[in-house]
Amino acid sequence: MNRILPRAPGTRHAHSPRAWRLRHWRLALLGVLLAAPPLSRPSAAEPITTETCMGCHSDRGLARDAGGSVHVDLAKLQRSPHGRLACTTCHKGVTELPHPAQLPSPQCGACHQDAAGAIASSAHRGAGGLRGTDCMGCHGTGHVVRRAVRTGIEACASCHAQETAQYRTSVHGVALSNGDPEASTCRDCHGPFHSIRRHEDPLSPVSRASLPKTCAHCHANRALTTRRKITIPEAYALYEKSTHGRSQDPRAATCSDCHESHDLRRATDPASSIYHANVPRTCGRCHAKQSEAYMLGIHGQALQRGVTAAPNCTDCHGEHLIRGPHDADSPVLASAVSTTCSHCHEAQGLRETYGLPAGRLNTYQDSFHGLAARGGSHAVANCASCHGYHDILPSSDPRSAVSPRRLSETCGKCHPGAGNRLKMGPVHVAAATSDNPILYYARWGYLWLIFGTIGGMALHQGLDFIRKLQRHWRRHRGQAEAHHGPLRWHVRMTGFERLQHLLLLVSFFILVGTGFALKFPESWLFSWLARLEGGSAWRSIIHRAAAVVMIATSLLHVGYLFTKRGRGTFAALFPTLRDARELLANLFYLAGLKRTPPAFDRFGYIEKAEYWALVWGTVVMTTTGFVLWFENQSLRWLPKWTIDLATLVHYYEAWLAFLAILVWHIYQNVLNPDVYPMSWTWVTGLISDEQLQHEHAAEWLRLTAEEEVPAAEPAATGPGMSS
Numbered sequence: 001m002n003r004i005l006p007r008a009p010g011t012r013h014a015h016s017p018r019a020w021r022l023r024h025w026r027l028a029l030l031g032v033l034l035a036a037p038p039l040s041r042p043s044a045a046e047p048i049t050t051e052t053c054m055g056c057h058s059d060r061g062l063a064r065d066a067g068g069s070v071h072v073d074l075a076k077l078q079r080s081p082h083g084r085l086a087c088t089t090c091h092k093g094v095t096e097l098p099h100p101a102q103l104p105s106p107q108c109g110a111c112h113q114d115a116a117g118a119i120a121s122s123a124h125r126g127a128g129g130l131r132g133t134d135c136m137g138c139h140g141t142g143h144v145v146r147r148a149v150r151t152g153i154e155a156c157a158s159c160h161a162q163e164t165a166q167y168r169t170s171v172h173g174v175a176l177s178n179g180d181p182e183a184s185t186c187r188d189c190h191g192p193f194h195s196i197r198r199h200e201d202p203l204s205p206v207s208r209a210s211l212p213k214t215c216a217h218c219h220a221n222r223a224l225t226t227r228r229k230i231t232i233p234e235a236y237a238l239y240e241k242s243t244h245g246r247s248q249d250p251r252a253a254t255c256s257d258c259h260e261s262h263d264l265r266r267a268t269d270p271a272s273s274i275y276h277a278n279v280p281r282t283c284g285r286c287h288a289k290q291s292e293a294y295m296l297g298i299h300g301q302a303l304q305r306g307v308t309a310a311p312n313c314t315d316c317h318g319e320h321l322i323r324g325p326h327d328a329d330s331p332v333l334a335s336a337v338s339t340t341c342s343h344c345h346e347a348q349g350l351r352e353t354y355g356l357p358a359g360r361l362n363t364y365q366d367s368f369h370g371l372a373a374r375g376g377s378h379a380v381a382n383c384a385s386c387h388g389y390h391d392i393l394p395s396s397d398p399r400s401a402v403s404p405r406r407l408s409e410t411c412g413k414c415h416p417g418a419g420n421r422l423k424m425g426p427v428h429v430a431a432a433t434s435d436n437p438i439l440y441y442a443r444w445g446y447l448w449l450i451f452g453t454i455g456g457m458a459l460h461q462g463l464d465f466i467r468k469l470q471r472h473w474r475r476h477r478g479q480a481e482a483h484h485g486p487l488r489w490h491v492r493m494t495g496f497e498r499l500q501h502l503l504l505l506v507s508f509f510i511l512v513g514t515g516f517a518l519k520f521p522e523s524w525l526f527s528w529l530a531r532l533e534g535g536s537a538w539r540s541i542i543h544r545a546a547a548v549v550m551i552a553t554s555l556l557h558v559g560y561l562f563t564k565r566g567r568g569t570f571a572a573l574f575p576t577l578r579d580a581r582e583l584l585a586n587l588f589y590l591a592g593l594k595r596t597p598p599a600f601d602r603f604g605y606i607e608k609a610e611y612w613a614l615v616w617g618t619v620v621m622t623t624t625g626f627v628l629w630f631e632n633q634s635l636r637w638l639p640k641w642t643i644d645l646a647t648l649v650h651y652y653e654a655w656l657a658f659l660a661i662l663v664w665h666i667y668q669n670v671l672n673p674d675v676y677p678m679s680w681t682w683v684t685g686l687i688s689d690e691q692l693q694h695e696h697a698a699e700w701l702r703l704t705a706e707e708e709v710p711a712a713e714p715a716a717t718g719p720g721m722s723s
Contacts, residue, residue, distance in 0.1 A: 047086075054074055058071070118192065155193075172185070220236040243322055259273060259274060293390035307354075311344055317331065338370065388400075417632060442648055463587075465672075472673055506546075514540075517539050620653050631643065
């Protein structure tokens with residue numbers, strides 16, 4: 001058993017001669033005390049006070065035989081939270097002096113029940129209840145116990161030296177060292193000291209499931225983020241909506257996976273895990289395969305060379321609001337990838353600095369792939385479909401998916417049998433530049449044709465409208481003779497002809513609507529169609545169905561031309577020199593240089609121009625349409641520039657046809673003052689005697705002459721009607 005022996009001040013060894021002399025003197029003094037009256041010695045009935053204990057423990061040289069001072073600094077003890085407690089409150093079992101050398105360990109839980117209950121289930125729990133030795137690691141010895149402080153860093157550092165060192169250089173630790181009272185400390189993240197749990201514990205505030213909410217205590221506090229000027233005040237709200245935040249996978253990334261746990265640094269710090277050049281490595285902890293592919297690609301290589309403008313993971317996928325590739329709002333959604341890539345590839349400063357080719361976004365968006373993507377298609381090729389997702393390489397690299405040797409292989413994934421003809425032309429085609437002369441001149445040719453043709457039609461119909469308004473005004477004022485007499489009708493269109501017209505009308509406007517919906521999917525007029533079930537799928541089906549109807553109607557019309565009436569109609573529609581003379585004469589009349597218009601026959605130059613324009617447009621649109629419809633076969637048999645030319649011609653021919661119908665045909669049969677609000681001939685097949693006389697005077701004269709036959713001959717169409 002160890003005995004507590006006094007040690008003289010300044011004595012370093014208990015067995016030195018001087019120490020023995022002092023010990024004899026003290027033993028003699030002890031004998032005197034024992035021989036003294038009973039009042040000088042505490043009795044069993046008298047409590048042992050602090051003063052009694054300090055009789056020995058005030059001696060700075062007091063130590064155990066096995067070593068270790070048992071000196072108590074009374075001044076420090078009285079300043080501590082335990083200063084008013086008697087020694088025996090903690091040191092149970094001292095009932096007489098001298099007391100046993102080995103006293104029971106103080107049980108802090110006897111007074112601190114709440115702390116004892118909390119620490120019993122914490123990471124710091126001891127083996128035998130809340131003993132003094134368990135508490136001293138954080139609070140110090142019972143004689144100089146420290147009150148709980150807010151930071152607790154010093155207390156934690158004694159056991160967690162590495163974590164504390166990392167914290168001191170973190171953004172939170174630096175703020176704390178700069179005197180920021182709101183800087184996060186150990187307690188803010190790990191919780192109250194007595195109830196700290198291991199991070200593997202689901203109840204711990206730093207467990208994977210709880211950590212985002214723990215960080216949100218500060219980073220979702222609008223007042224604090226505003227006051228502290230935190231760069232991303234909505235970080236937690238964005239994370240909650242992200243694929244990581246919504247994931248049910250317990251391994252899904254949380255705040256510390258990206259920002260680190262204790263060594264949390266600013267994004268501008270080169271040692272930070274979220275520094276621009278370090279982001280791929282950070283993401284690679286979970287996405288190793290993607291990170292490896294990225295580092296092999298042109299973007300990763302540029303980043304390793306120190307090109308700070310090179311995109312990393314967060315530039316494409318986002319930072320806190322990372323969405324999956326199938327999320328409708330994801331920047332890497334199939335239909336959104338081209339826009340995401342364009343943030344860099346269409347930025348003028350970056351293009352000029354790094355020599356990136358211009359116009360990549362426009363040429364893609366104007367292609368069928370881009371148009372379908374703009375319409376919401378998720379199946380059509382985007383930038384990543386051809387260039388790759390992470391291992392993007394320039395076309396000059398033989399490993400690149402768009403290198404000449406691999407291009408047919410890449411395109412062959414969607415277009416089986418495309419062959420090597422894809423090498424014969426560029427992929428990103430800009431029709432508006434002379435780099436592609438065939439497309440360039442074809443485009444300008446069509447633009448001049450459209451402006452010239454539609455402009456001439458608009459001028460012609462404008463003059464016609466003014467002239468007819470003048471005639472109506474004179475008739476209203478009684479200055480022109482109105483038609484009087486019995487109302488007579490003539491057959492203008494047979495039932496079979498009206499059927500052809502109806503099929504043509506319906507299929508034409510469906511083709512126009514669904515075709516322009518492909519070209520302008522974002523416009524309010526067509527966006528509803530683009531959104532129908534999977535983007536352009538239904539639009540494409542409807543468009544092709546209407547094309548089949550139009551082609552079938554055209555073939556039906558070809559068959560009709562072999563009938564008796566069909567042959568006569570075709571002969572009447574065939575252009576002659578008379579049409580040129582009538583055109584000039586009518587222009588003089590419309591310009592006010594001639595008093596009367598020419599006498600048109602069954603079909604004048606107006607109807608003939610419409611008919612032959614229809615024939616031309618049908619042939620062109622059918623031919624180019626089949627090239628685009630059966631693209632796999634076209635790519636197998638034709639060079640790519642023919643596909644590009646077919647795309648251009650199909651688009652501009654559609655504009656020419658639509659505007660011609662609008663300016664020429666719709667005016668003639670709807671907006672024309674003589675027939676407004678509509679000529680019903682296409683419904684009834686009949687034309688009035690007055691309208692026939694005015695619009696087709698030569699035909700009216702011929703029909704009138706044919707009616708002047710002997711009375712014995714019966715009328716072919718009944719009373720009041722001729723054909």
